Amino acid sequence: xxxxxxxxxxxxxxxxxxxxxxxxxxxxxxxxxxxxxxxxxxxxxxxxxxxxxxxxxxxxxxxxxxxxxxxxxxxxxxxxxxxxxxxxxxxxxxxxxxxxxxxxxxxxxxxxxxxxxxxxxxxxxxxxxxxxxxxxxxxxxxxxxxxxxxxxxxxxxxxxxxxxxxxxxxxxxxxxxxxxxxxxxxxxxxxxxxxxxxxxxxxxxxxxxxxxxxxxxxxxxxxxxxxxxxxxxxxxxxxxxxxxxxxxxxxxxxxxxxxxxxxxxxxxxxxxxxxxxxxxxxxxxxxxxxxxxxxxxxxxxxxxxxxxxxxxxxxxxxxxxxxxxxx
Amino acid sequence: xxxxxxxxxxxxxxxxxxxxxxxxxxxxxxxxxxxxxxxxxxxxxxxxxxxxxxxxxxxxxxxxxxxxxxxxxxxxxxxxxxxxxxxxxxxxxxxxxxxxxxxxxxxxxxxxxxxxxxxxxxxxxxxxxxxxxxxxxxxxxxxxxxxxxxxxxxxxxxxxxxxxxxxxxxxxxxxxxxxxxxxxxxxxxxxxxxxxxxxxxxxxxxxxxxxxxxxxxxxxxxxxxxxxxxxxxxxxxxxxxxxxxxxxxxxxxxxxxxxxxxxxxxxxxxxxxxxxxxxxxxxxxxxxxxxxxxxxxxxxxxxxxxxxxxxxxxxxxxxxxxxxxxxxxxxxxxxxxxxxxxxxxxxxxxxxxxxxxxxxxxxxxxxxxxxxxxxxxxxxxxxxxxxxxxxxxxxxxxxxxxxxxxxxxxxxxxxxxxxxxxxxxxxxx
Numbered sequence: 170x171x172x173x174x175x176x177x178x179x180x181x182x183x184x185x186x187x188x189x190x191x192x193x194x195x196x197x198x199x200x201x202x203x204x205x206x207x208x209x210x211x212x213x214x215x216x217x218x219x220x221x222x223x224x225x226x227x228x229x230x231x232x233x234x235x236x237x238x239x240x241x242x243x244x245x246x247x248x249x250x251x252x253x254x255x256x257x258x259x260x261x262x263x264x265x266x267x268x269x270x271x272x273x274x275x276x277x278x279x280x281x282x283x284x285x286x287x288x289x290x291x292x293x294x295x296x297x298x299x300x301x302x303x304x305x306x307x308x309x310x311x312x313x314x315x316x317x318x319x320x321x322x323x324x325x326x327x328x329x330x331x332x333x334x335x336x337x338x339x340x341x342x343x344x345x346x347x348x349x350x351x352x353x354x355x356x357x358x359x360x361x362x363x364x365x366x367x368x369x370x371x372x373x374x375x376x377x378x379x380x381x382x383x384x385x386x387x388x389x390x391x392x393x394x395x396x397x398x399x400x401x402x403x404x405x406x407x408x409x410x411x412x413x414x415x416x417x418x419x420x421x422x423x424x425x426x427x428x429x430x431x432x433x434x435x436x437x438x439x440x441x442x443x444x445x446x447x448x449x450x451x452x453x454x455x456x457x458x459x460x461x462x463x464x465x466x467x468x469x470x471x472x473x474x475x476x477x478x479x480x481x482x483x484x485x486x487x488x489x490x491x492x493x494x495x496x
Numbered sequence: 497x498x499x500x501x502x503x504x505x506x507x508x509x510x511x512x513x514x515x516x517x518x519x520x521x522x523x524x525x526x527x528x529x530x531x532x533x534x535x536x537x538x539x540x541x542x543x544x545x546x547x548x549x550x551x552x553x554x555x556x557x558x559x560x561x562x563x564x565x566x567x568x569x570x571x572x573x574x575x576x577x578x579x580x581x582x583x584x585x586x587x588x589x590x591x592x593x594x595x596x597x598x599x600x601x602x603x604x605x606x607x608x609x610x611x612x613x614x615x616x617x618x619x620x621x622x623x624x625x626x627x628x629x630x631x632x633x634x635x636x637x638x639x640x641x642x643x644x645x646x647x648x649x650x651x652x653x654x655x656x657x658x659x660x661x662x663x664x665x666x667x668x669x670x671x672x673x674x675x676x677x678x679x680x681x682x683x684x685x686x687x688x689x690x691x692x693x694x695x696x697x698x699x700x701x702x703x704x705x706x707x708x709x710x711x712x713x714x715x716x717x718x719x720x721x722x723x724x725x726x727x728x729x730x731x732x733x734x735x736x737x738x739x740x741x742x743x744x745x746x747x748x749x750x751x752x753x754x755x756x757x758x759x760x761x762x763x764x765x766x767x768x769x770x771x772x773x774x775x776x777x778x779x780x781x782x783x784x785x786x787x788x789x790x791x792x793x794x795x796x797x798x799x800x801x802x803x804x805x806x807x808x809x810x811x812x813x814x815x816x817x818x819x820x821x822x823x824x825x826x827x828x829x830x831x832x833x834x835x836x837x838x839x840x841x842x843x844x845x846x847x848x849x850x851x852x853x854x855x856x857x858x859x860x861x862x863x864x865x866x867x868x869x870x871x872x873x874x875x876x877x878x879x880x881x882x883x884x885x886x887x888x889x890x891x892x893x894x895x896x897x898x899x900x901x902x903x904x905x906x907x908x909x910x911x912x913x914x915x916x917x918x919x920x921x922x923x924x925x
């Protein structure tokens with residue numbers, strides 16, 4: 170590794186030496202290299218423009234209109250900010266959806282992350298069967314969220330689900346049990362939490378794997394040094410190991426934000442994002458997918474979602490750039 | 497996020513294509529004569545879009561049997577395009593504005609009329625009347641401009657289903673009056689049986705309850721104009737419906753919002769619930785109890801209105817205006833409404849549907865199907881179901897959440913109806 174890193178500067182200096190007479194800043198690339206650079210910049214630029222910015226801009230434009238998708242663009246009726254007014258005033262699912270998205274972010278940030286770190290630390294101790302546990306905990310990550318929704322339906326179903334059945338079984342034997350008629354997916358006060366548990370089941374495995382990789386990468390001498398200094402295991406972890414894993418922490422942070430903003434599949438499989446499971450992404454889909462084609466209204470929702478996402482993206486980018494500068 | 501990006505893209509594509517499609521549709525219609533090569537006959541190929549995936553079950557087998565019979569009878573090749581049911585429904589808009597098949601499976605009611613109005617489906621009035629198709633079906637095939645755009649194929653009623661053996665064992669009889677109905681439900685509760693199974697996790701099944709209560713309490717005409725956006729949702733009539741529903745809710749299975757219709761049907765199949773208001777497709781979810789099922793229509797609630805209306809959604813066929821082979825498509829659509837087509841479908845696979853064509857053979861019918869024929873022909877007014885009778889935007893984005901809200905909180909009728917009205921005003925403009 171070390172030699173590989175040191176090698177390029179050597180050649181770089183060699184090049185500098187040959188080009189020495191040229192003043193700095195007027196470095197000109199040979200035509201072929203310039204062509205390559207131009208191509209490599211324009212193609213991604215066009216892709217980004219065409220696939221990200223144009224559709225995004227299209228959504229913004231559409232959000233000021235009323236259109237059911239029949240006929241050409243000239244059939245769009247322009248209604249100004251009416252869609253936004255309707256969304257925020259007379260559309261009952263909207264505010265719950267915003268709240269649910271924020272709860273989602275907060276929950277995912279706290280519980281699965283802590284659980285993931287805990288699992289990673291435990292598995293890192295190389296106890297017996299740690300490979301098995303590692304696989305078992307990581308397994309849900311490989312499953313699609315749609316499948317996870319279905320799997321948990323088998324647990325959560327009010328009449329036929331495992332959880333209520335077990336409780337009924339316990340109660341029948343005179344053992345302490347929880348209420349047998351909990352409507353896990355249907356009761357709007359509970360179902361969001363039930364879904365968050367299902368999400369965490371998957372997400373914790375992901376976080377675990379990232380931290381596990383991070384822990385393996387921590388220089389063993391650090392631990393030894395801490396041990397020699399007489400630090401306890403807990404202290405060593407929080408004061409030495411955790412700070413060293415800063416890059417991993419950043420990755421986990423980003424993943425949490427991304428996962429909670431794109432939260433959609435699970436609630437969509439469960440009940441299409443209604444009745445306590447409203448999320449902005451699900452509302453967008455309800456309004457533009459299917460025969461319900463309120464393109465203007467749906468676009469207004471999408472724009473609002475884009476704005477909320479931007480807040481987090483800006484915060485994230487600021488942190489990243491500050492880190493870069495500090496380096 | 498991926499889904500959303502795709503949606504935005506498809507919107508733009510839809511927009512781009514629609515200009516082309518609308519323009520080319522008239523061109524194709526004009527020069528369709530030579531490419532169509534007459535109504536039918538050897539060598540012609542009709543493209544047939546169907547909303548059932550290959551091998552997805554009886555519904556697909558029936559369509560396939562119809563296509564095969566058509567080829568056999570007229571020597572027209574049928575090019576089948578089988579698409580998964582939900583995918584077909586969700587993409588219908590872009591499908592019709594892009595490069596659709598000539599003939600495709602669709603539904604009667606507002607869902608058909610809105611395409612007719614947008615010029616996406618072909619006027620079939622020159623194919624009507626169809627032998628064996630009576631007036632109520634012609635009515636159901638007619639759009640706002642008094643022309644027919646649809647060919648009915650089959651339908652099924654919504655009614656209260658029950659198990660004969662359970663009723664016999666308890667000495668119950670199908671009620672015909674409101675008093676009998678209430679007494680029956682009281683008795684069921686007394687015997688520890690939930691009177692009415694109920695599940696609304698998917699949002700649409702409870703629409704059936706709203707429909708029937710509205711038709712019983714306010715009449716068919718009011719129901720239809722309410723669906724068309726011509727009546728107020730916060731008026732006394734709609735409040736009356738929710739009010740009566742709130743009084744009936746204690747007789748329904750609790751916590752409907754976490755239960756699918758299949759789970760509710762299972763509870764009736766197991767005898768834990770006495771009755772279930774659903775379409776005849778309920779038999780798909782009751783297993784062995786299917787043979788034991790019978791049904792009755794929802795009893796009269798207001799003697800000045802009677803009990804002669806019900807939901808009986810009609811499935812059938814339309815011809816896409818942007819389809820390439822207009823004449824051949826029309827001819828096939830007409831044939832699909834014939835008794836021969838219905839027989840081919842019934843021989844192809846069993847389904848709890850009944851043929852719209854009165855000439856169709858009933859020899860393969862089960863008792864349930866025979867009774868369906870009886871009940872539906874006795875009805876003087878047939879509605880299509882809320883999500884087929886009204887604007888799809890309104891049904892799915894306003895009515896589903898509102899009805900679910902009502903089921904969670906049945907006491908806030910004023911708040912819920914006011915909210916529906918506000919949103920209806922915004923959508924229907």
